[in-house]
Amino acid sequence: MKRKITLKQIAKELDVSISTVSKALRNSVEISEDTKQKVQAFAKLYNYRPNNIALSLKNRKTNTIGIIIPEIVHHFFSKVIRGVELVANQRGYNVIVGLSNESFAKEVINMEMLANGSIDGFIISLSKETLRQQDYHHFNETINQGMPIVMFDRVVNEIQCDKVIVDDFEGAKNAVDKLVNNGCNNVALITTKDYVSVGRLRTQGYIESLKNHNLELKSELILKLDDNIDYEVNLDALEKEIQQLFKANKTIDGIFAVNELYALTAMRVASRLGFNVPNDIQVVGFTDGVLSKHSTPSLSTVSQHAQLMGEKAATLLIDRLENDDDYENYQTQIIASELIERESTK
Amino acid sequence: MKRKITLKQIAKELDVSISTVSKALRNSVEISEDTKQKVQAFAKLYNYRPNNIALSLKNRKTNTIGIIIPEIVHHFFSKVIRGVELVANQRGYNVIVGLSNESFAKEVINMEMLANGSIDGFIISLSKETLRQQDYHHFNETINQGMPIVMFDRVVNEIQCDKVIVDDFEGAKNAVDKLVNNGCNNVALITTKDYVSVGRLRTQGYIESLKNHNLELKSELILKLDDNIDYEVNLDALEKEIQQLFKANKTIDGIFAVNELYALTAMRVASRLGFNVPNDIQVVGFTDGVLSKHSTPSLSTVSQHAQLMGEKAATLLIDRLENDDDYENYQTQIIASELIERESTK
């Protein structure tokens, strides 16, 4: 077990100075051809690679970006990571992952851990708890220390930084437009409480679409679920909520749900109550998940292009890292969503 | 925009030496109470945090572990990451993620990028291409340089290191046992080509179970799919293969599939051909995916406890990193799988 070889060791072996070795390896004109050859051959033989940590310290640049997400076991977020990783790698960066697990405290701790030199910048999607508490001091502190942040998906107006978001409003509007155009007159909405920005925007898109079609907005058709409850493990509770919605409103002929789980569960409950999807009730979800494609009937959905979001976020961040000149001209990129029609709509 | 404060700056401001500041902050007895208070107050005021990179360089230890996986948009792997991250964070480590994208070259490049000082050790699941080419030189080189590796799930006997695996053989055997005990006499197997170790082991479990029940092993009931094809995008191709299996073997009354997609597709094809699941045909998959739970009928499956695998792998790695003494007593931990019965079996 031989440790990794360093410049110092090469210098010693070849009886030259460390500077000479360093220059020889970087093909400096200061060094004679002879010496260069000798050093390079030796370095190759021993498979020399510069130590990243030493380089980071010297250059005050780690070539690493940190991504902090609320949850990794989630199709949307893992696709974002893939996008980030893709462009990061292309541009010579590594990606370090932190999970906030939807907790404010973990988000803060994670950021502090990474902000002390480990990374050059952050890509982040806020935890629900952070959104609820509206405590954003850690972002401002980070930015004030000269470390750029790019927020994606769950963003917040209070913080000045680059952002990448989905056109939640437009996406929702289009989805509901589709349902209405397909003949639905009583489109219900299954959404989250308003503090999650994306939930709020999608709700507004729903409302806008109804208005544009001169349809009455009936509050009893809007089911706002408390998404602190993990319905993935409490499926029964979710089913009950939705079943109640159907029972109380027999005329429902369309469902727009702000995520995949809600949409899918709605479909299942509808079937159980004897409705046919899409003939009696049409359903559209909002997501990038795998479930939609493989369910029966397969679910029409608003795709968010998660991987593209990741790519854009990484590009934004790295561009900023590599151009010190452009100063505080923060931009917000909006990724167009796309309605993917499957069997749950006509 | 104030840069992060350093020991040197504190020393300058307070007109003491760097050593004094460092010692004062670590509460050394060498320093007088007065000075300590002064320094600590100042440090707190300016929110001093030691620079991780400098520490890493000094200690020759990064407190970061690298995980290299073939694909992140995959329920199994993201759950493993969650497990790794969980114990890594608990023990003060960060996690850096590399994606091989099932490519040998990317696996090598990723490892080389990280092995040059960025991390203390690897957790890795081999890419399919690596398994096919059986070229493991990069692992040996890494280990020889004193950097420990823990392999999980897709492992390989040729490399001496810690490993965490699922009892693929037992898991498959139990699944097929279940089918046979439920009355299936013609259980088909949908699997991958043999070079993926987990596929091979699951196939052997299938064979063993049939043998134990004195059932004839019929090669026409074994469908070996080429998993270089991404059936997730080529669903049609997959359906055709499976449809052919059914058409050629009318007596099939049970299916064991080595992954979720195969199992789910088999269910769908079966329904389309007019079979009822589970009354005519029972199906069991092998996976930790989300699809199984939400499909109709929901899919019985062999769970691999992905998160637990991640936790074990991280524990194994960190234990080794922190105990230089226990030398090369590599262990292989086997995670028991669990048969989760849902609607696709009786």
Place this chain on the structure above:
DNA sequence: AAGCATCACGAAAACGTTTTCGTGTTAAAA
């Protein structure tokens, strides 16, 4: 008053790089 601990702190090395600047040697120019 001389010797000796104890105290409180600073200098310097080390981790592994890169880079600036200085310097000794050789060859060309005056």
Place this chain on the structure above:
DNA sequence: TTTTAACACGAAAACGTTTTCGTGATGCTT
């Protein structure tokens, strides 16, 4: 022969820590 320029290399600083060792000042013991 002397001056100058080019060449080839080394010393040292810097990045931000921690830690070992040295040292001047003080107070105590004889």
